[in-house]
Amino acid sequence: xxxxxxxxxxxxxxxxxxxxxxxxxxxxxxxxxxxxxxxxxxxxxxxxxxxxxxxxxxxxxxxxxxxxxxxxxxxxxxxxxxxxxxxxxxxxxxxxxxxxxxxxxxxxxxxx
Amino acid sequence: xxxxxxxxxxxxxxxxxxxxxxxxxxxxxxxxxxxxxxxxxxxxxxxxxxxxxxxxxxxxxxxxxxxxxxxxxxxxxxxxxxxxxxxxxxxxxxxxxxxxxxxxxxxxxxx
Numbered sequence: 071x072x073x074x075x076x077x078x079x080x081x082x083x084x085x086x087x088x089x090x091x092x093x094x095x096x097x098x099x100x101x102x103x104x105x106x107x108x109x110x111x112x113x114x115x116x117x118x119x120x121x122x123x124x125x126x127x128x129x130x131x132x133x134x135x136x137x138x139x140x141x142x143x144x145x146x147x148x149x150x151x152x153x154x155x156x157x158x159x160x161x162x163x164x165x166x167x168x169x170x171x172x173x174x175x176x177x178x179x180x181x182x
Numbered sequence: 183x184x185x186x187x188x189x190x191x192x193x194x195x196x197x198x199x200x201x202x203x204x205x206x207x208x209x210x211x212x213x214x215x216x217x218x219x220x221x222x223x224x225x226x227x228x229x230x231x232x233x234x235x236x237x238x239x240x241x242x243x244x245x246x247x248x249x250x251x252x253x254x255x256x257x258x259x260x261x262x263x264x265x266x267x268x269x270x271x272x273x274x275x276x277x278x279x280x281x282x283x284x285x286x287x288x289x290x291x292x293x
Contacts, residue, residue: 163279
C-alpha cells in the first residue's frame with residue numbers, strides 16, 4: 071500500500087524552465103507535507119514543507135501548492151538551474167505518528 | 183560540524199556475515215530513525231527511537247536489530263546478511279515529529 075504517490079518518475083527541463091512534480095496522498099490524518107532534495111552520494115535534505123492550513127508556500131524559486139480537497143500537493147521550481155538536478159521526494163506524516171512516508175522520487179535533470 | 187554522521191560510508195561484506203552501522207547526531211534531537219533506500223531510490227522507514235525507546239518498528243526481518251545506547255546514538259546491527267540487504271541505509275534525527283535531518287548514508291553491498 072503506497073500512501074504517497076509521486077509523479078513523474080523522471081523529468082527533463084531546460085535551464086530557465088519550470089519544473090513541476092506532483093504528489094497525492096490517501097491518509098486524511100496527514101498534516102505535514104515536506105519535500106526533500108537528494109544529490110548523488112548524499113542524504114535527503116529538507117527543501118520546503120507545508121501544512122494543510124495554507125494552500126501555497128514559497129521559498130525563493132521553490133513553491134509548494136497544496137489542495138486539501140483533492141489530497142494533492144506539488145512542487146514548482148521556477149527558473150530551473152543545472153544545479154537543481156537531483157532526485158526530489160515528497161513525503162507526508164501526521165495523525166500523531168512520527169513516521170514520515172515518502173513518495174518514490176523524481177529524478178530531475180536540468181539541461182544547460 | 184556534521185549534524186548526523188554515519189560510519190562506515192561503504193560496507194562490502196559476504197553473505198552470512200554480521201555487520202554494524204553506527205549513527206551519531208549532535209543536534210540535541212530526541213528521536214532517531216533508520217531508513218532503507220533500495221536500488222530504485224525508494225525510502226522506507228525501518229525503526230524509530232525516542233529517548234532510547236523503540237517507538238516504530240516496521241516489518242523488518244528480525245536479523246536487523248537497532249540499539250540506542252543514548253539519545254544521540256542509534257546503531258544498526260544486521261545478522262546473517264543476505265544479498266537482498268544490499269541498499270543504502272540512512273540514519274536520521276528529529277526533535278519530536280518531522281522534519282527529519284538525514285545523514286549521508288551507508289552503502290551496504292552483500293556479495
